[in-house]
Amino acid sequence: MADKGGANSPLKLPILDLSKANNPIQKQRLLEQLHDALFNVGFLYIKNHGVDLETISNLVSLLPALFGQPAEAKAALSKLNSPHFLGYSGYAEEITLGEKDLREQFDLATELPVVWDPTPTGYSEKGNSTSGRDFSHLYWRLRGPNQWPSEEHVPGFRRAFTEYHDALQALSYRFVHLVEAAFGIPVGTFDAFFRPTPVHDVVPTFVPAQHRVKLVKYPPIPSSGDGVRGQGVGAHKDSSGWLTFLYQVGQEEGLEVLCANGEWIAAPPVDGTLVVNFGNAFEAATQGAVKATVHRVLAPKSKASPRYSIPFFQGLPLDLTISEIQSYIPESVRKLRRDSANPNLQENVSSFQDPRWDNLGESQLRKWIRSHENVARKWYGSRVTAFYLQ
Numbered sequence: 001m002a003d004k005g006g007a008n009s010p011l012k013l014p015i016l017d018l019s020k021a022n023n024p025i026q027k028q029r030l031l032e033q034l035h036d037a038l039f040n041v042g043f044l045y046i047k048n049h050g051v052d053l054e055t056i057s058n059l060v061s062l063l064p065a066l067f068g069q070p071a072e073a074k075a076a077l078s079k080l081n082s083p084h085f086l087g088y089s090g091y092a093e094e095i096t097l098g099e100k101d102l103r104e105q106f107d108l109a110t111e112l113p114v115v116w117d118p119t120p121t122g123y124s125e126k127g128n129s130t131s132g133r134d135f136s137h138l139y140w141r142l143r144g145p146n147q148w149p150s151e152e153h154v155p156g157f158r159r160a161f162t163e164y165h166d167a168l169q170a171l172s173y174r175f176v177h178l179v180e181a182a183f184g185i186p187v188g189t190f191d192a193f194f195r196p197t198p199v200h201d202v203v204p205t206f207v208p209a210q211h212r213v214k215l216v217k218y219p220p221i222p223s224s225g226d227g228v229r230g231q232g233v234g235a236h237k238d239s240s241g242w243l244t245f246l247y248q249v250g251q252e253e254g255l256e257v258l259c260a261n262g263e264w265i266a267a268p269p270v271d272g273t274l275v276v277n278f279g280n281a282f283e284a285a286t287q288g289a290v291k292a293t294v295h296r297v298l299a300p301k302s303k304a305s306p307r308y309s310i311p312f313f314q315g316l317p318l319d320l321t322i323s324e325i326q327s328y329i330p331e332s333v334r335k336l337r338r339d340s341a342n343p344n345l346q347e348n349v350s351s352f353q354d355p356r357w358d359n360l361g362e363s364q365l366r367k368w369i370r371s372h373e374n375v376a377r378k379w380y381g382s383r384v385t386a387f388y389l390q
């Protein structure tokens, strides 16, 4: 991996300066760096990304109040209220790799209305196929509105969040154009992913991509006697979208990235940057040429400050199938696939390329059901939950 030498521990991930995109000569260099980051690293930082500091600090400054709400106010925003898996999950309520994640979080998203229609072909408990499985497009139920904290408890939250969401959405679209340029494919190739698309069988409803944003708090926890730090979030590939743009709040470290040689390296907060990585769908689209790099977060040590972070997961249309996505990527890109036969890469974390979950919507529904089984049982029933837990 590239070595960009920081003051204390050397940073082993590249930092790309997006302001170079404004100058034709510098832009060429930027695209070369991006090409290297895409195909050889899979995790990078960006600076001069164009998101106003004020937009970031307006949201960040509300995080202590958001997480500091009375327990009843947080419980009233529980994900259990939401078939869209949007809302609050308490400390250690989420599971990754079969273990509790030592964090609490609010899941939010692009504000959308409910689009799922249970009749006539949306979903029936009985099913109509001989295989006994008819969850026809049930994943459209993932789309829907946020649960907003009250103005009384977190004044100005909705406005600050919406501004942040809109700024990150704009950045994410700009960045995807740079990725297209680095791939050598026409700029705008992936724009179709982000336009409103029809909802299957619900005419004439069109919905835009729904980006998901997590607001996360990792409280400090005692280290175990052997010095091993707790699982803030377990090793995973991002599965909620196309690209991820992560803002690390403050100076508390914990994020780590798994390199191709099996070594975990730190991805500490760097002032003025966002971290960018690629989701399962991106890896599947490029047939592994660009990796959805495995990463994890170690919980802060007992005497450390809480760590906050804000990942933005760029959404995709739920009806997209893997082969449709692949058809957007030329062979020239896919053939750049590196050898990934390293057992340490935990390829089993990814489910996207499993043909049983043939489109993005189903793959995502499965992921949400597996990480929040109680929400799944309440809204999707025991049959669907059992099916996706297999």
Ligand SMILES: O=C(O)CCC(=O)C(=O)O
Pocket (backbone or CB within 6 Å): 214, 216, 233, 238, 246, 248, 255, 295, 296, 297, 308, 309, 310, 311
């Ligand atoms: O908190 C972080 O820095 C990363 C969180 C993360 O990887 C995730 O929620 O997918």
Ligand SMILES: [Fe+2]
Pocket (backbone or CB within 6 Å): 236, 237, 238, 295
């Ligand atoms: Fe992640």
